[in-house]
Amino acid sequence: MSTIRRIAKGTSSFGKRHNKTHTMCRRCGQLNDAFRRRSMHIQKKECSSCGYPSAKIRKYNWGEKAKRRKTTGTGRMRYLKDVSRRFRNGFQTGCPKGARGPTKRES
Template sequence: YSKRHTKSHTLCRRCGNRAFHRQHKTCAQCGYPSAKLRSYEWGQKAKRRKTTGTGRMRHLKDVSRRFKNGFRENTVARKRTKTTTEA
């Protein structure tokens, strides 16, 4: 039935999807080898799938906690003495 038996897209080394066009030498998913990631305003759902928060956020999880404390560094917490409740 089918005439074609070759693959036009292969794995992309940046996003890992099978969207790298072998002849065009560009990824249909992320736009590799372009420096910036491929995203368009007409693809709101696609942007939602790829945006910050869909991955591990190894660094950003830490930043929010440090922001809450005012990005303090090189300080040691004060010793807390036990308070005795005398009634």
């Protein structure tokens, strides 16, 4: 009688896994030191987190929590945090009104 050998799919198979499938992403990994995303798939050359090299950032409505983590307002907002204040003041630019001297009227 011959014995049937079963191919193991469990514990013994896990020891053979020593190749990395993902590496650091140029857009969401190296630039963002807080998270250090290692989600760039090496063979596909596509990031599983942000979708790089696609022009648009990867986001789905079924990933509501993920959208909340990455959305506007979770970072520094270096430019955008000043816009609301500038909007209230009418986007003033240049010198103060009195510093320019008397205005010339053309008629």
